[in-house]
Amino acid sequence: MGKKYRFKKPRNITFISIWFFYSLIVIAGGIFYYSYLQNEADEKVNEELSAVADLKAGQIERWMKERVGDGHLLMKNKMVSEAVDDLISGKHSGYFTDYLRSLMEAYRVSYEYRILRLADSQIRILMASPSGDSLIGNPAGRDVAKAISENRLIISDFHSSPVIPYPHIDMVVPIRRNKEVDTSAFAAMVFVISPQETLYPLIESWPTPSKTSETLLVRREGDSVLFLNELRHFKETALKLRLPLTDKSIPAVRAALGFEGSFKGKDYRGVPVITNIRRIKGTNWYMVAKVDSHEIYTPLRFQAGAIIIICLLLIVAAGFATGYLRRNLETRYYQLQYETEKERAAAETRYREQYNILRGLNESSEMPIFSLDRNYRYTSFNSAHANTMKKIYDTSPDLGVSIFDCMTNESDRELAKKNIDRALAGEKVVEEAFSGEQELQRIYFEETHNPIVNDSNEVVGVAVVVRDLTRRKQMENELRRMNDILEEKVKERTSQLEAANRELEAFSYSVSHDLRAPLRAIHSFTSILREDYGNRLNEEGLRICDIIESSSVHLGQLIDDLLAFSRVGRATMKPVRIDMEAIAGSVYNELLSGSEGRDVKINIMKLPRTWGDATTIRLVWTNLISNALKYTSKNTNTEITIGYEQHKGETIYYVKDNGVGFDMKYYHKLFGVFQRLHSQKEFEGNGVGLAIVYRIISRHGGKVWAESKPGEGSVFFFSLPSVKPNEVEQE
């Protein structure tokens, strides 16, 4: 099975984490968006608060300037100085008194001062508006004295006193002497400024509709902050509510500590607020413009709700998506697992089948077969092997057991280890061995050790097949014995043959020698008879002498031919590479010189070379070509072809003539010794030439044959083996 992508089972924690992190991101996004909106709102409210604070601070400053302006106007009023001087001196001129009274009345009514009081340097009230007020308490009294002695306008801070028990500001304006040399103050006008009428409404007013917005005016007093005005949410607080400076989350405390700008904190009620703090120029007051965070953030709440819903929707959707993904992946995982399992089961089945086949094959073998792993332990063996082990060592091999534990003989172990180790090194080892001491009882076997390799070509074990060679060895031995006997017989026969051959040789020698001598005597003495006694012989006597002579010459020729024929049979042949074309050509030229004057058209083809004995093959060509010349000698035009043809890988040489030919019905006699198909009168000859040809070609292991028709010429064919013979057969 090939390598497959390993698909892990998806784990729930993975999906939960993915979903969790996704949710975190969504929530963070929501929070971020909400804080963005909050910031927007903060900025907006800050701008508004800042604008309101600027506006109010300006208004308060302007209001203060107006008050001081009133005072300065009074200081410069010479009429007032004269009137007061008049009053103090006790003149009480009605005009001045009225003027003063109406002036004071006018200030009080039109400029909204609560009380105006005129006091002299003894702090005695000279005149008051409304009238009836006759006492100046402290601290106003101290301010009067100070204003007169320092001759300058003094404005007190918010305060209340036993005489005027509500919060108010005293503005003390010195009244100067109206003399060129003396402008010292001799009296003072005390303006009691009540913030209730103008300042508090001013402070409390808000340019836009708001339920919680308010403006505070505070100042520091020792270790605490003092609220100067009435509060929107608490009543009766002006100059009464004090808070320690320790709680810096309170904007008023911050303001008292000198902080200016926007600030988020908790107000005196402990309610979260957004504020803007300003210092009022020319005073030690701080103004805190504030609005409840709750009011600002209320509209955001809806948006927050929307964001939360969207976030929740996204989270839930993500939950569904991850769930869906998880289900999908899980399905795929189980599907894959199912397929893998199916494949594995199929592989298992195949494996079992293969295993059974292998076991069946092993068992079907009569030869012992077994295999070992790298530690010489059995991985398989057949019963033939188990039987052998039982027979030799009386042990039973078992899977996983080392083969050496099943061998009881140390030398066998060593030999087996040597062969197995060679196979484990990757070599195919075939070794023959035998056991048994007696030749007849000896068991021969051949062990083939074949390395077993895995897919990566590593040797993981060795397979061993043992072949029992005993029968073969026995047969070989038997064969060798038979061969020896045969050889002995051949030797015997050969020596017999050699003896026969020697006899034959001696015979032919004596034929040659012994027959020729008397023949020569017959011929010679007949000739001498004619030479020495010819005059005494008649014609018939001389004719008889001729017959004796020619017969003896013929007999000599017959003897010569017979000897030549027997010589061909006895001659040793040395096969060499021979140039057939050269031999045929030279033979033809040799023979042609003996038949001068004839018109012979010869055609010698380019004959291929062959293996053969040069001397005897030359004799073949000589006989065939001389026959062709002989049997065309009565032609007017002679055509002889010396050629060859290839047939089934064999080279067939031939000599073709257009001579008299022969009748194929006598073909069986053609190659016989002393057999002739033509009379001596027609064509001379002894019928030995073709017999010699037949004998030579036969001894070469070739074939010779002929085709002819009377009067149409004949063709003589012969073929020779194309390979070099080891030695040419001896006849």
Place this chain on the structure above:
Amino acid sequence: MGTTNNLSAVDILIVEDNPKDAELTLRALRKNNLANNVLIAEDGEEALDFFFYRNKYKGRCPDSPPKVVLLDLKLPKVSGLEVLREVKSNSKIKNIPVVVVTSSREEPDMIEAYNMGVNSYVVKPVDFEQFMNAMSSLGLYWLLVNDTPR
């Protein structure tokens, strides 16, 4: 017969057991007047006796070796090739020209004879005329034309 006696100088030694062939050879030589000092040894042993001054050739004149020896191969007692070997292996007489004159044209005989140093090899023709011509030529050549060291 114009053969010399045993002890006089010999020009031609004919070693031949067949008296008919010997006669024919002599006839050929006589026709050419070459048969004056001819000796015929009838077998190989007699030929060797002649060469080594033995038995009846004990008192043979030692100064004039034959000008040619005509040696048949098929001889009783000692064969012609045996005689040839004895002659050609003896340093004193190996220069005497020896011509093998035989009835058979046997290749092995011819090769052996030449290997042993034969001076010529002639196959006796069956035909009378050819035989006479061959023998005449031999006699004329070896006696008149050829020269040998003294």
